[in-house]
Amino acid sequence: xxxxxxLIIGGGVAGLSAALALEQLGIKASIVEKTGxxxxxxxxxxxxxxxxxxxxxxCVVEEKLKAVTENPDIRIFLNSQIKNKAQNNGRSVITLxxxxxxxxxxxxxxxxxxxxxxxxxxxxxxxxxxxxxxxxALNADKCLRxxxxxxxxxxxxxxxxxxxxxxxxxxxxxxxxxxxxxxxxKAFEPVDKPYGWQVFDNVITNLELxxxxxxxxxxxxxxxxxxxxRIAFIQCVGSRDATxxxxxxxKVCCGSALRMARVIKTRHPESEITFFYMDAQNSxxxxxxxxxxxxxxxxxxxxLPGDVYQTSDGSLQVSHFDQHDRQSVEHIFDLVVLSxxxxxxxxxxxxxxxxxxxxxxxxxxxxxxxxxxxFTAGAxxxxxxxxxxxxxxxQAVWQTVQYLKTC
Amino acid sequence: MSDVIxxxxxxxxxxxxxxxxxxxxxxxxxxxxxxxxCPVSGIDNFDxxxxxxxxxxxxxxxxxxxxxxxxxxxxxxxxxxxxxxxxIASLIRGVRSLRDRDKVPxxxxxxxxxxxxxxNNLGLPQDDxxxxxxxxxxxxxxxxxxxxFTAPIDKKGANLLTTIHNKLVNTHTEDLKYWWRIxxxxxxxxxxxxxxxEGTNWGLFTGDDEAMKIMTGRIVxxxxxxxxxxxxxxx
Numbered sequence: 001x002x003x004x005x006x007l008i009i010g011g012g013v014a015g016l017s018a019a020l021a022l023e024q025l026g027i028k029a030s031i032v033e034k035t036g037x038x039x040x041x042x043x044x045x046x047x048x049x050x051x052x053x054x055x056x057x058x059c060v061v062e063e064k065l066k067a068v069t070e071n072p073d074i075r076i077f078l079n080s081q082i083k084n085k086a087q088n089n090g091r092s093v094i095t096l097x098x099x100x101x102x103x104x105x106x107x108x109x110x111x112x113x114x115x116x117x118x119x120x121x122x123x124x125x126x127x128x129x130x131x132x133x134x135x136x137a138l139n140a141d142k143c144l145r146x147x148x149x150x151x152x153x154x155x156x157x158x159x160x161x162x163x164x165x166x167x168x169x170x171x172x173x174x175x176x177x178x179x180x181x182x183x184x185x186k187a188f189e190p191v192d193k194p195y196g197w198q199v200f201d202n203v204i205t206n207l208e209l210x211x212x213x214x215x216x217x218x219x220x221x222x223x224x225x226x227x228x229x230r231i232a233f234i235q236c237v238g239s240r241d242a243t244x245x246x247x248x249x250x251k252v253c254c255g256s257a258l259r260m261a262r263v264i265k266t267r268h269p270e271s272e273i274t275f276f277y278m279d280a281q282n283s284x285x286x287x288x289x290x291x292x293x294x295x296x297x298x299x300x301x302x303x304l305p306g307d308v309y310q311t312s313d314g315s316l317q318v319s320h321f322d323q324h325d326r327q328s329v330e331h332i333f334d335l336v337v338l339s340x341x342x343x344x345x346x347x348x349x350x351x352x353x354x355x356x357x358x359x360x361x362x363x364x365x366x367x368x369x370x371x372x373x374x375f376t377a378g379a380x381x382x383x384x385x386x387x388x389x390x391x392x393x394x395q396a397v398w399q400t401v402q403y404l405k406t407c
Numbered sequence: 408m409s410d411v412i413x414x415x416x417x418x419x420x421x422x423x424x425x426x427x428x429x430x431x432x433x434x435x436x437x438x439x440x441x442x443x444x445c446p447v448s449g450i451d452n453f454d455x456x457x458x459x460x461x462x463x464x465x466x467x468x469x470x471x472x473x474x475x476x477x478x479x480x481x482x483x484x485x486x487x488x489x490x491x492x493x494x495i496a497s498l499i500r501g502v503r504s505l506r507d508r509d510k511v512p513x514x515x516x517x518x519x520x521x522x523x524x525x526x527n528n529l530g531l532p533q534d535d536x537x538x539x540x541x542x543x544x545x546x547x548x549x550x551x552x553x554x555x556f557t558a559p560i561d562k563k564g565a566n567l568l569t570t571i572h573n574k575l576v577n578t579h580t581e582d583l584k585y586w587w588r589i590x591x592x593x594x595x596x597x598x599x600x601x602x603x604x605e606g607t608n609w610g611l612f613t614g615d616d617e618a619m620k621i622m623t624g625r626i627v628x629x630x631x632x633x634x635x636x637x638x639x640x641x642x
Contacts, residue, residue, distance in 0.1 A: 194444065194488055240436055241490035278438040303456075306444025306488065321442035326452035328445070 001027050004404050007094055007176045008032070009082060009351065012040020013057075013386055014378020015182035016064040017393035019074045025401065030075040030174065031068070032082065032096060034347065036137020037127040039065050040184050041379075042386050044128045046213035048259035050266040055284065056259055057386030058214075064390075065131045077172065079137065081347070082354050090407055091175050092373065100167035102138040107162035110135040114154035114163060120144040124154060128214065138165075177407065178373040178400050181365055182393065183351055185379040188238030188246070188341040195234065195338055200310045202228070205237075206253060206339045209260055219264050219271075221334050223314040228335035229270060232318055233257040234305055235277040239341035246341055248362060251383040253339035255283035258294050260337075265297045273298040274331065276305055276320065283385055308336055342383035367392070368399075373407075375399050430498035432462045434491040441485035441495055453478045455485050455495055458502075467502060476502040477512050481612060504614030511613050518573075519609040519618055526625065527605040528573045537601055539576045543583050547591075556591055561633060562598035568630055569599055569639040570606030586641065597639075600629045606642055 004027050008015045011033030019029040031038070042061040048054050068074050079099035086093045103114070115136050118124040123142040127135045144151040145165050155163045187207045190197045197203045201223035204212075212219060219228045235257060239250040254277065261273045275298050280291060305320040311332065319330045344363030345351070352359045355374060360366055367381040377396035378389035441455040442448045448455060453475050461470055470476060476499050483496040508516065518528035525531070537560060544558035559565065567590075575583045590597045603625040610619030630638060 236438060236490075240438075242434060243490055243492045278436055303439030303443055306440055306442075319443060321439055321445075321448050321454060321456070323439075323454070326454060327449040328443070 001025060001401075001404060004028065004177045005030070005175070006178050006180060006400060007092075007174065008180045008182055008377075010040065010182035010184050010378070010380065011035075011038040011076070011078075012182060012184045012378060012389070013042040013061045013064060014184070014380070014389040014393045014396075015040070015180070016061075016068045017390045018180050018182060018377050018397050020064060020067055020071070021394055021397040022400070023071060023074055025397070027401070027404070028073065028075075030077065030176075032077045032080050034079070034081050036078050036125060036139070037129075037132045038068065038076065038078070039127070039129055039132065041187065041207065042389070043132075044207065044214065045210045045256075045386070046260070046263070048256070048263050050262055054259050054262070054290065055286070055387070056256070057390070060390065061386060062129060062131065065129055069131055069133065080172070082351060083171065084354050085179075085356065088175065091177055092179065093173060093175050094179070096172040096174070097169065098172050099140060099169050102140075102163060102165055102167060103134045103136055104162040104164070105134050107160045108134040108136070108158075109160055109162075111159065112136065113157045113159065117153055117157045119151065119153060120147075128211070134162075138163075178375065178403055179355065180375045180377050180393075180396050180400060181351070181355070181357075181369075181380050182377040182396075183345045183348060183365075183380045185342045185344065185383070186346045188244075188343050190237045190338050190340055193237055193338070194306065195237065195308045195336065196310065196316075197338060200308065200314075200316060200336075202310075202314060202316055202334060203308060203336045203338065206233075206257060206260070206337055209337045210256070213260060213263065217267055219335055221314065226334075227268065228333075229268075230272045230274075230315075230331075230333045231261070231264065231335045231337065232274045232276060232305070232316075232331070232333045233261060233337045233339060235275070235280075235339045236304065237338040237340050238343065240278070241341070245362075246343060248341075248383060249281055250339075250342040251281060252283060252342065252385050254281040255287065255385070257337070257339050258291070258298070261298050262294055274333070275300045277302060278304060284387065342379060345380060348380070373403060375403075428462055428467075428498070428501065430462075430494040430501065431491065432459050432493055432498055435459050435463060435493060436491060438490060440488045440490065441493075444484050444488050445479075446482065446484065447478050447480055450478050451475065455479075455499075459493060459495060459498065462498060462502070467505065470502045471505045476506075500611070500614045502614070503612075504616070506614075508613075508615070515609050515613050518607075519613055519615065522605055522609065522622060523618060526603040528607060528609065529577055531573070531576060533601055536576060536604065539580065540583075540599060543580050544587070547584055547587060553588070553591060556587075558587060559598040561601050562596075564634050565598040566596040566635070567598070567637050567639055568626075568633060568635040569597055569641070570626060571599060571604045572606045572642060586639075598633065598635070600633065603629055606640055608642075 006029050008031045011031045022029040045058040047058045048056040080096045083095040083097045115124045125137050140146045202221045221228050265271050305318045307319050309317045316333045316336050322329045364382045365376045365380045375396040377393040439456050479499045481496045485495040521530040522528045540558050547553045548556040608622045
């Protein structure tokens with residue numbers, strides 16, 4: 001087993017868990033990650049403990065990330081994507097398209113000067129965890145230098161001279177025994193929904209709220225930074241939607257919305273939280289107990305709102321049908337949080353082609369691909385919680401080991 | 408609307424029903440977006456979500472007798488937001504079509520009956536219609552820049568045939584002028600028919616396919632008779 005090499009596609013919680021599990025078995029794992037940071041979506045999530053841990057799993061992601069970055073035997077390819085896959089004598093030859101490390105990890109001290117002074121919007125990105133090093137990465141698609149302008153501000157301001165934009169992308173070829181696809185998901189972008197996301201400042205997605213609660217202890221209105229006292233969660237935005245071909249339930253949003261609501265309410269008891277839903281989905285074995293407890297903290301309305309309008313002070317007027325009064329009613333909120341659906345990864349079609357895999361009709365990968373030596377882990381195979389993604393990574397590793405015994 | 412329905416009373420084996428109700432209503436996930444977005448929900452407790460579910464459960468007879476289907480303005484905003492793509496406005500029209508014609512709400516019923524008989528919802532005689540059109544045209548001709556303006560009636564071979572919404576020759580004659588000024592400024596070769604000029608089609612709103620077909624057929628006849636290829640049909 002010690003001579004076997006596994007390539008893991010995707011550095012989110014599933015990919016990190018798979019790499020650590022393989023490493024424990026003495027099998028060499030490499031992680032290919034298309035962005036500049038490990039951790040995927042899950043590293044952006046906030047701890048949702050109130051007076052006690054609610055087992056959301058956010059801290060586990062941080063632990064996994066730390067363990068992977070501290071393990072010299074796990075090879076990491078950031079800013080890299082699969083170009084193609086060929087067969088050679090029972091092994092696979094994978095070619096990666098690699099962006100160079102424009103920011104040298106050995107020199108960078110994570111001071112953030114490049115991030116603070118970059119004039120290109122979004123060209124220097126910041127990681128979500130202190131365990132991401134470098135904490136900053138260059139997005140060549142948005143960098144002025146790579147779009148034809150003579151800009152070298154980041155190179156000049158870096159006190160360590162860690163940035164070199166004159167490097168060229170290159171190909172990396174690796175010979176491997178098996179692949180674990182852990183390429184994750186894409187959070188649905190609700191631009192076409194009638195809720196004014198990206199039109200009104202104070203309408204955000206659940207992912208944006210996760211990031212906010214990870215950064216700071218309270219939920220605020222993005223428009224003016226003031227604490228958001230009246231908060232609405234709108235569930236199933238982009239899930240269970242035939243017009244989008246997203247017929248599935250995204251599984252995690254009820255649990256995560258209610259947990260975030262509880263965190264906000266615990267820290268700020270004066271918060272008024274309304275949960276608009278069609279049916280609350282169970283997630284985790286303690287959900288029933290949790291759901292019963294949460295009833296005291298939030299106002300539940302079993303109806304999705306129809307329209308959101310902004311009032312003159314930046315608050316949001318939300319209209320919905322009240323099934324008890326049988327009237328159309330309006331409420332004012334400081335913050336509206338859209339629980340957006342989990343959809344197939346934006347590159348999953350391209351990735352499937354390059355691996356000669358056939359995705360399912362939903363666009364997600366099969367949980368048990370038929371192609372020899374390819375396994376899937378995490379939300380690449382459909383919506384799942386952090387806990388389930390870790391478990392599925394364990395299963396993928398077990399399947400991989402069984403496969404390695406045969407070849 | 409009675410609240411308690413015995414589920415056992417519903418004939419679930421009646422699959423034939425779905426041929427009559429091909430509006431995808433059985434895909435409803437009861438999210439409530441339709442009721443939340445509806446501009447008239449709550450009037451007489453009107454609840455589109457409940458209406459869709461009632462059809463799904465085979466309770467259309469109750470709806471046929473109720474006011475609910477007639478509260479709907481058929482704006483179809485509900486359809487636009489429905490995540491399951493249910494044709495809610497068409498479904499409501501389907502319910503309306505099941506009501507006895509003499510029980511169709513007054514103004515719609517009277518208007519459509521008049522339209523069937525006379526060609527327009529008002530029962531306006533042809534001479535009166537022509538008089539109103541010419542009178543409004545004369546008013547425009549008095550405006551600066553519109554000297555010599557006339558409204559061409561029954562002009563054979565014109566480029567554009569336009570229908571008229573009945574209220575524009577009744578209480579809202581001023582509103583005729585907006586289109587006409589545009590036609591004048593654009594030097595459009597247009598005309599209006601002296602007969603069967605009605606632009607509204609209340610067969611649509613009452614769920615009466617036959618009436619809708621007759622009204623539409625009359626417009627097509629006018630186009631053929633006057634040898635006009637383009638229709639402007641401003642409801």
